[in-house]
Amino acid sequence: MTDREIISLINDSLIEEFELEESAMAPEAEIFADLGLDSLDIVDMVVVLESALKIKIRDDAGLREIRTLGDIHRFVIAKLGAPAAE
Amino acid sequence: MRYDYVVIGAGVSGISSALLLARFGRRVAILEQAARPAPLIGGFERDGVYYDGGFHYAGGLEKGGVLDCNLRLLGLAGELSRLELAKSGYDTVIQPESSFTFSFPQGYAALQTALSHKFPAQSAIIADYLEDLRAATRKLPYYHEAAPLSSLNLAEIHGQSLKQVLDKSGFAGDLRNLLEVHGLLYGARPEEIPFAIHAGVVDGYYRSAATFKGGGRALVKTLVKALDRSGVDLFCRHQVSEIVLSPAGKIAGVNCADGRCLQASGCIATLHPQAMLKLLPDTVLRPVYRRRLNGLAETPSADIVFMRCELKRGSAPGVRGELERGSTSGLCGARRGRGGLVKPAGEKACRRHKFAGRNFFFLPPRGEVLLDFKLPQDKRLLYLNFSAANATEICGLTAILPALSGVDEKTGGSDAYAERKAYIGELVRQRIANLLPEIGAKLTVAGVATGKTLKRINLSPKGSLYGVKHKVGQFNPVPKTRLENFFLAGQAIAAPGVLGAITSALMTVGEIVGHEKIQALRHEVICDDE
Numbered sequence: 001m002t003d004r005e006i007i008s009l010i011n012d013s014l015i016e017e018f019e020l021e022e023s024a025m026a027p028e029a030e031i032f033a034d035l036g037l038d039s040l041d042i043v044d045m046v047v048v049l050e051s052a053l054k055i056k057i058r059d060d061a062g063l064r065e066i067r068t069l070g071d072i073h074r075f076v077i078a079k080l081g082a083p084a085a086e
Numbered sequence: 087m088r089y090d091y092v093v094i095g096a097g098v099s100g101i102s103s104a105l106l107l108a109r110f111g112r113r114v115a116i117l118e119q120a121a122r123p124a125p126l127i128g129g130f131e132r133d134g135v136y137y138d139g140g141f142h143y144a145g146g147l148e149k150g151g152v153l154d155c156n157l158r159l160l161g162l163a164g165e166l167s168r169l170e171l172a173k174s175g176y177d178t179v180i181q182p183e184s185s186f187t188f189s190f191p192q193g194y195a196a197l198q199t200a201l202s203h204k205f206p207a208q209s210a211i212i213a214d215y216l217e218d219l220r221a222a223t224r225k226l227p228y229y230h231e232a233a234p235l236s237s238l239n240l241a242e243i244h245g246q247s248l249k250q251v252l253d254k255s256g257f258a259g260d261l262r263n264l265l266e267v268h269g270l271l272y273g274a275r276p277e278e279i280p281f282a283i284h285a286g287v288v289d290g291y292y293r294s295a296a297t298f299k300g301g302g303r304a305l306v307k308t309l310v311k312a313l314d315r316s317g318v319d320l321f322c323r324h325q326v327s328e329i330v331l332s333p334a335g336k337i338a339g340v341n342c343a344d345g346r347c348l349q350a351s352g353c354i355a356t357l358h359p360q361a362m363l364k365l366l367p368d369t370v371l372r373p374v375y376r377r378r379l380n381g382l383a384e385t386p387s388a389d390i391v392f393m394r395c396e397l398k399r400g401s402a403p404g405v406r407g408e409l410e411r412g413s414t415s416g417l418c419g420a421r422r423g424r425g426g427l428v429k430p431a432g433e434k435a436c437r438r439h440k441f442a443g444r445n446f447f448f449l450p451p452r453g454e455v456l457l458d459f460k461l462p463q464d465k466r467l468l469y470l471n472f473s474a475a476n477a478t479e480i481c482g483l484t485a486i487l488p489a490l491s492g493v494d495e496k497t498g499g500s501d502a503y504a505e506r507k508a509y510i511g512e513l514v515r516q517r518i519a520n521l522l523p524e525i526g527a528k529l530t531v532a533g534v535a536t537g538k539t540l541k542r543i544n545l546s547p548k549g550s551l552y553g554v555k556h557k558v559g560q561f562n563p564v565p566k567t568r569l570e571n572f573f574l575a576g577q578a579i580a581a582p583g584v585l586g587a588i589t590s591a592l593m594t595v596g597e598i599v600g601h602e603k604i605q606a607l608r609h610e611v612i613c614d615d616e
Contacts, residue, residue, distance in 0.1 A: 017372075017373070017374040018372065018374060019372075019373070038568065040564075040566060040567065040568055041372070041374075041375075041568075043378075043561050043564070044372065044374045044375050044378055044561075046561070047374070047378055047561055048374060056559065
C-alpha cells in the first residue's frame with residue numbers, strides 16, 4: 001500500500017464511522033476542534049484504524065501526541081512501516 | 087421527587103455506586119427490574135436450605151485486603167463476618183484419571199511452598215511468577231493505592247495474555263493447569279485474558295480466600311441496610327424501558343415499562359452494555375461506539391446444579407485435624423475412613439464437615455484443553471463449591487459446569503427444557519458422587535439453573551456467566567460516555583466478581599465526583615485501620 005492509499009483508507013474509514021464531511025478531511029484539521037471528536041472517541045478511532053488497516057495500536061504515548069488528522073496519517077504510516085511486534 | 091442520579095440495576099455495582107454517590111451528597115434512586123435487589127448474588131432458599139447463586143467465595147477479605155478496604159469504603163465496616171476457608175486447601179484441584187491432586191493453601195508464602203514441594207524442579211520459576219503476579223496488581227486502578235487512574239490504558243488492553251506469561255517461563259502440564267484453573271472465575275481462556283486482569287482476580291484469593299457468614303445473602307442484606315442509612319431510594323420491580331432526554335439532549339429521567347417515570351439529572355447504567363444501548367435513542371451515541379459495544383465477546387455460560395447435602399453430625403472428622411496434616415489424597419477415596427482417627431479441634435470444628443471451607447475443581451483428562459467447554463459434559467471442567475457449608479447437618483452446595491454461551495436458545499419446548507435440566511442435574515450429581523464417594527450418597531439435586539436462567543437474572547443476551555468478557559485486544563467500555571451525566575458501571579467496565587463490581591463503582595463515581603476524592607476517602611479508610 002502506498003502512503004496515499006493508506007491516507008485515503010484512513011480518511012474513508014473515519015468519514016464513514018464518525019459521520020464526518022469529506023471536505024473537512026484536511027491534514028491540518030484538528031481532530032477535536034475541527035472534526036468534532038472528543039477524547040472518548042479515541043478508543044473507537046483506535047478500533048476503526050485497527051480493523052481497517054489490520055494493525056494493533058499499542059503505543060499509548062504516540063497516540064496521546066496526536067492533534068491533527070495529519071498526525072493520524074503519520075502515526076499509522078509509521079506503524080505500518082515498522083517491523084511487526086513479536 | 088427529582089434525583090441527582092438514577093442508577094439502573096441493584097446489583098453489587100449499582101448499590102456500590104449509589105452508596106458512594108450518597109456519601110458525596112447526591113440524591114440517588116436505584117431501579118431494579120427483579121423483585122429483590124442483587125438476585126444473582128443473593129442466592130435462594132429451597133426447603134429450608136440456602137443456596138448461593140452468584141457468590142461463592144472471595145479473595146482480599148483479610149484485614150487491609152483489597153476487598154476489605156473497598157467494603158469499608160462503602161461504609162460496611164464491621165457489619166459482615168468473614169469466614170476463612172480451609173487453611174491448607176481452600177481450592178482442591180483433582181484430575182480423576184491421573185489421581186493428580188493439589189490444594190491451594192492460604193497465603194502466597196504457603197502457596198509458593200506447596201507448589202515448590204509438588205514441583206521441585208520448577209521452584210525458581212514459581213517464585214518469579216508469583217512475584218510477577220503481585221507486581222501486575224500494582225498497576226490496577228483502585229486495586230493498589232499507588233496505581234495510576236488513567237481510564238485509557240492501551241498497554242494493559244493489548245498487554246500480555248496469561249498464556250504469554252506462562253509460555254515465557256515454560257510452565258507446562260499439571261503445574262500449568264493449576265495456574266490457569268481460576269480462569270473459571272472470570273470466564274476467559276489463558277490466551278484471551280490480559281495478565282493484569284488475571285492477576286487482579288487471583289491475587290486476592292492467593293492472599294486469603296474467605297466467604298461471608300451467611301454467604302451472598304448476608305452481603306446483599308448488609309448492602310441494602312447501608313442504602314437505607316444513606317437515604318438512597320431502592321425501587322424493585324421497576325424495569326427501565328427508556329432513558330428520557332430533555333429537548334436540549336440532556337438526561338431528564340427514566341421511564342419504566344409499567345408507565346412510571348422518575349426524574350433525574352444523571353444516570354448510571356449497570357446493566358449489560360448491549361441491554362443499555364436499547365434504552366437510548368439511536369442518535370445519542372455514535373454508531374461506531376454502538377457497534378463496538380454490540381461486538382463485545384461474551385463469557386461462557388454454565389449449567390449450575392444446586393445440591394442438598396445431608397451430613398450427619400460427628401460422622402466426619404474435625405476439619406482442623408484433617409487439614410493440619412496437609413493431606414488431600416484421601417479426597418479421591420484412597421484414604422477414606424482414616425480421617426476418623428484425627429482428634430477434633432473443639433466443638434465447632436467437630437461439627438464442620440471435613441470438606442467444609444473447600445472448593446473443588448475437577449479437571450478434564452490430561453491432554454484436553456482445561457477451559458474447553460465443548461468437551462463432553464462428563465469430561466468437562468467441573469467446579470464444586472463447598473465454601474459456605476459451615477453448616478451442621480444439611481447444607482446447600484453449588485456445582486458449576488461451564489458451557490458455551492447461547493446453547494439454551496436451541497432447546498425446544500418446556501418439556502424438553504425440563505428434561506434437559508433433569509439430565510444435567512443427575513449427570514453432575516453422579517460425577518460428584520463418583521469423585522467424592524464420602525458425600526456421594528448424601529446428595530440430592532435441589533435445582534438446576536441453565537443459560538436460560540442466567541439470561542433472565544443477569545440480563546446477558548446469551549446467558550453468560552459474567553456478561554462481557556475481558557479479552558486482550560478488546561476495548562471494553564469506560565465509565566464515561568458521550569452523553570453528559572450518563573455513565574456506565576458493572577463488571578464489563580472493570581472485572582467480574584464482587585471486587586470487580588465494586589471497583590467499577592469506584593471508577594464510575596470517581597469520574598463524577600473526582601478520582602482524587604475517592605482516593606482520599608480510600609486512603610482514610612485504610613489509615614483508620616492502622
